[in-house]
Amino acid sequence: MKIKSLIVEDEISAREVLKSYLTKYCPQVEIIGEASDAKQAIEKIKSLEPQLVFLDVELPFGNAFDILDAVADKNFETIFVTAFSEYSIKALNQSAAYYILKPVNIEELIVAVNKAHENIIKNDSFNRNRIVLENYKEKETEKRQVVVPTLEGFELIKMEEIIRLQGNGNFTDIFLIDGTKKMACRFLKHYSEILPYPFIRVHKSHIINLNFVQSYHKSMGGYVILKDKKEVYISAAYKQEFLKHFS
Secondary structure (H helix, E strand, C coil): CCEEEEEECCCHHHHHHHHHHHHHHCCCEEEEEEECCHHHHHHHHHHHCCCEEEEECEECCEEHHHHHHHCCCCCCEEEEEECCCHHHHHHHHHCCCEEEECCCCHHHHHHHHHHHHHHHHHCCCCCHHHHHHHHHHCCCHHHCEEEEECCCCEEEEEHHHEEEEEEECCEEEEEECCCCEEEECCCHHHHHHHCCCCEEEEECCEEEEHHHEEEEECHHHCEEEECCCCEEECCHHHHHHHHHCCC
């Protein structure tokens, strides 16, 4: 099955490189059109109805999020193509979006295309574009949603509802304010990289939301009591960073 695909990229040389890589390494991709700015992209997504869009984040006449907003009624997979930006990478990871960094790495491209292809074949109804757009529009970072991959699929969790996270081998247990626990199919390190302040790592096995700290105790090396009455120890390696937030 060929994937009807649109390339949205304003730099001609970058567009040609991406086309070359796709033709050579991703035979399941059929390029049905190209666009060099946000206006063209919106028009072509509406007229061509691609299944997959390779979308540069920064474009003339708008950005990737303006495009997604304008075509919110269309259903397609997106692979974002972006120059490295800690802010944008964190936002895309929070939304479980597929992205590749410039300059394009062939292995990363193949992995992203295979994932998108798999979702298209499965007719996966999980709308990553909607989550990306909602998170982008939400200026209060802790009110954004994080997409949590589980053994059953995906769950959306508002960051402000997370009290703490605990490493559990290859998984991470996420404890919520309503008393429930979600088991994510990701290492704790993944969440230490994508969750913004007020989440901080306090131990090799624990990340806490500072908004739910009820008290700090110096005894036994130092520990906090959180709103769910859980005691979490602060390891020496993270103590200075933790105390800095309360100075």
